[in-house]
Amino acid sequence: MKYVNFKRVVAKNFLSIGEEPVAVSFKKGLHVITGCNKDKPDRRNGVGKSCVAEIIYFAIFGETLREIKKDLIPNNVTGGKTQVELDFELITPASTKQYKIVRYMNPTKVQLFEDDIDITLDSTSNTTKHICDVISASPAIFQNCVIMTVNNAVPFMAKSKIDKRKFIEDIFGLEVFSEMISRLRSEYNDTKRDLDTHQAKFGEVNQNLKNYTHQRDTTLAKRQEKKELYYSRRESNLAEIQTITEYINNLDNADGSSSINIIEIEKNIKDYERGVDKCDDYISNINVEIAVSKQKITDMQSSYKKIGTSEHKCEVCLRGIEEHDLAYIKQEKEKLKGDIVLLATNVKQKTAELEEYVDKKKRIKNIIASSHQTISKHNLSKQDKTNKQQRIDQLKGWLDELDSDILAIESNDTTFDKLISDTELRAAEMTAVGDTLNKQLSKLDIVKYIVSEEGVKSYIVNKLLETLNGRLLYFLKKLDSNCICIFNEYFEEEILNEKNKVCSYFNFSGAERKAIDLACLFTFSDLRRMQGEVRYNIAIYDELFDSSFDEKGIELITAILKERVEELDECNIIISHRKESIKSVTGDVIYLEKENGITRRLDYMEI
Numbered sequence: 211m212k213y214v215n216f217k218r219v220v221a222k223n224f225l226s227i228g229e230e231p232v233a234v235s236f237k238k239g240l241h242v243i244t245g246c247n248k249d250k251p252d253r254r255n256g257v258g259k260s261c262v263a264e265i266i267y268f269a270i271f272g273e274t275l276r277e278i279k280k281d282l283i284p285n286n287v288t289g290g291k292t293q294v295e296l297d298f299e300l301i302t303p304a305s306t307k308q309y310k311i312v313r314y315m316n317p318t319k320v321q322l323f324e325d326d327i328d329i330t331l332d333s334t335s336n337t338t339k340h341i342c343d344v345i346s347a348s349p350a351i352f353q354n355c356v357i358m359t360v361n362n363a364v365p366f367m368a369k370s371k372i373d374k375r376k377f378i379e380d381i382f383g384l385e386v387f388s389e390m391i392s393r394l395r396s397e398y399n400d401t402k403r404d405l406d407t408h409q410a411k412f413g414e415v416n417q418n419l420k421n422y423t424h425q426r427d428t429t430l431a432k433r434q435e436k437k438e439l440y441y442s443r444r445e446s447n448l449a450e451i452q453t454i455t456e457y458i459n460n461l462d463n464a465d466g467s468s469s470i471n472i473i474e475i476e477k478n479i480k481d482y483e484r485g486v487d488k489c490d491d492y493i494s495n496i497n498v499e500i501a502v503s504k505q506k507i508t509d510m511q512s513s514y515k516k517i518g519t520s521e522h523k524c525e526v527c528l529r530g531i532e533e534h535d536l537a538y539i540k541q542e543k544e545k546l547k548g549d550i551v552l553l554a555t556n557v558k559q560k561t562a563e564l565e566e567y568v569d570k571k572k573r574i575k576n577i578i579a580s581s582h583q584t585i586s587k588h589n590l591s592k593q594d595k596t597n598k599q600q601r602i603d604q605l606k607g608w609l610d611e612l613d614s615d616i617l618a619i620e621s622n623d624t625t626f627d628k629l630i631s632d633t634e635l636r637a638a639e640m641t642a643v644g645d646t647l648n649k650q651l652s653k654l655d656i657v658k659y660i661v662s663e664e665g666v667k668s669y670i671v672n673k674l675l676e677t678l679n680g681r682l683l684y685f686l687k688k689l690d691s692n693c694i695c696i697f698n699e700y701f702e703e704e705i706l707n708e709k710n711k712v713c714s715y716f717n718f719s720g721a722e723r724k725a726i727d728l729a730c731l732f733t734f735s736d737l738r739r740m741q742g743e744v745r746y747n748i749a750i751y752d753e754l755f756d757s758s759f760d761e762k763g764i765e766l767i768t769a770i771l772k773e774r775v776e777e778l779d780e781c782n783i784i785i786s787h788r789k790e791s792i793k794s795v796t797g798d799v800i801y802l803e804k805e806n807g808i809t810r811r812l813d814y815m816e817i
Contacts, residue, residue, distance in 0.1 A: 211744065212301070212745070213301040213302075214299075214301075214744055215299045215300075215747045216781075217235065217297040218234065218236065218296075218297045219269065219297075220234075221265040222292070223285040223288050223291060223292045223293065223315075224264075224265060224283065224284070224292050224294055225258065226256075226257075226258040226809040227258065227261055227809050228285055228287065228809070229288050232262075232265075232802070234262050234811075236783075237781055237797065238781055238797070239775055239781065239798070240782045240797055241797040241798045241799070242794070243259045243262055243783060243785045244257075244259065244788075244801060244802070245801050245802030245809075246804075247803075248803060248804060248805040249806065255787060257802050258802055258809030259785045259787065259802055260275075260752055261802075261809065262785070262800070263785065266750070267357060268294055268313065269296035269313055270311065270345065270347060270352070271342070272338050275357065280318070284315050284316055287806070287808055288808070291314060291316060292313075292316065294311075294313045295312050308324070308326070309324055309344065310326075318334060319334065345746075346743055346744040347744075350376075350377055354377060354734050355731075355735045355739075356746050356749060357750045367703070367715040367726055371702065374701060374703075376388070378701045378734075379701070394654055394658050395658070398655075398658060401651050402651060404647060405644070405647040408640065408644055411640065412637070412640045412644060415636055415640055416637060422629045422630045429624045429626065430622060436619055440616050444613075444616070447612070451606070454605075455602070461594065461595060462595075472588060475581050479582065482578045485574050486574050486575060489567045489568075489571035493567045496561075497564065500557050500560045500564065503554075503556050506549075506553050507550050510546050510549055511550060513546055514543060675697060675699065678697055678733065678737060679695075679697060681732075681733040681736050682697075682730065685729035689725045689729055689766050690725075690763075690766055691722065693718065695726060703715075705726075721760065721763065724763075728767065747779065747781055748783065749780055749781070749782050749783070750783045751771075753785060754767065754786065755786045755788050771794070772794075772796060775796065781797070799814040801814040
């Protein structure tokens with residue numbers, strides 16, 4: 211345990227204190243701070259008695275008990291620089307160290323010395339925090355356990371449940387549970403939020419995995435459909451190639467095209483065409499001969515008819531034929547008749563010859579046509595074979611492409627495989643993270659219960675309540691109070707009057723409430739000393755005797771204070787403007803006088 215032994219405090223230009231420093235030393239005993247106000251002889255208030263408590267509080271925390279604005283703290287009469295010094299020693303089982311705090315205003319500054327070595331930190335706030343750590347003090351504890359104002363505007367019992375609970379927890383050092391539960395709630399909420407966010411992301415990852423898997427399966431199914439289609443086309447193409455090959459073979463066997471000599475046929479055609487030309491020449495010549503013969507026959511027949519008529523003329527002399535020429539006429543007729551017969555016979559022969567040549571020409575043309583037909587058939591067959599072969603080549607090209615396509619889709623690899631494997635890996639990692647978060651959340655639930663009102667804190671509180679209620683009952687009896695006050699595990703009080711009836715704090719008179727308030731102050735001071743890690747050598751009671759207590763009440767309070775001085779080696783300081791307060795003093799009377807707005811300390815013996 212730490213023991214903080216406050217030695218001395220000095221201030222100048224602080225509130226009503228002027229350039230002349232006011233110093234107060236803290237030693238064992240019951241001391242009184244009192245004084246007079248020469249600016250108002252008929253009043254004993256406004257002297258500056260409370261400045262001593264304010265000086266200590268300001269030196270430690272850098273602010274005043276009454277929360278005075280900082281620009282109003284320097285003395286407004288002197289206008290000098292505010293300076294406050296507080297000397298104390300910190301005694302621990304390991305060592306004893308001497309400290310001095312020096313605070314200034316205008317400009318604001320603080321210095322901290324440890325064994326005469328300046329250990330001031332980089333900022334005023336950090337130095338103030340370090341001072342609080344050194345003496346294990348907080349403003350709430352100091353105001354209710356070291357510097358106690360009975361006439362506080364809001365007494366402890368009049369505070370709200372939350373404020374009372376927080377203060378008692380601070381007294382017992384249970385604020386750690388509140389801090390823990392606050393941190394746990396924050397951590398729990400953060401973890402829960404992280405888990406909810408993680409689960410949402412995990413849901414997205416799982417949905418992506420389902421989508422990728424579905425797309426891969428769809429791709430593979432389509433690939434299988436294509437594969438089956440490709441195999442079907444392949445079989446169809448092979449069957450068509452087989453059919454065409456058989457067709458070509460059958461075609462070769464059927465037309466014997468392999469034994470046909472087209473060049474010979476074409477040569478023969480030319481020969482036949484020359485034969486046709488010769489036939490045409492013969493036919494033309496025969497037709498001429500027949501025509502000439504027929505014309506001669508016609509002419510002879512005409513001449514034959516004229517013989518013996520007036521139209522008959524001598525072919526030599528062109529004279530008419532006389533009757534004595536009858537023999538000649540007869541002879542002439544016979545000759546013409548014979549010639550006509552010869553010509554007719556010739557025409558007949560030529561006509562028969564013509565028919566032979568016409569028939570021969572026809573036969574030759576038929577041969578030529580047949581040869582052309584053979585060539586055409588051969589060419590058609592050849593073209594058909596070429597077309598069929600091109601079709602085979604085309605089908606074989608398609609087969610190559612199909613084989614390539616089939617080879618390409620034989621693999622089960624897809625573009626989604628990497629996405630699926632990556633997503634599965636991420637899902638596995640997120641599952642591990644989710645398990646960790648769930649475990650962490652479960653642990654936090656357990657820890658929350660442990661530090662909750664129903665957990666370890668409840669066990670500790672039940673143990674400490676005995677001390678709290680015992681000390682409170684002790685001081686209520688010491689103050690001859692007509693009630694008792696009991697706190698439950700939730701630090702909710704129950705006040706019973708002398709008739710054992712439950713009452714409210716406000717059911718009592720002013721003096722009765724002051725007795726309860728003072729009992730609480732003494733109790734909390736003791737509990738802080740017993741339960742805390744630090745003990746202080748001073749206790750300041752502002753206007754303790756100036757409240758609603760009667761003479762008997764003041765006597766009882768004085769007895770308690772003297773008891774505490776002896777038992778605890780405390781420096782108890784009572785701030786009072788009542789003259790009778792001096793009677794209770796076992797130590798010093800710190801006498802202050804205010805004149806022209808300036809407070810200074812005087813030796814009490816000089817008054």
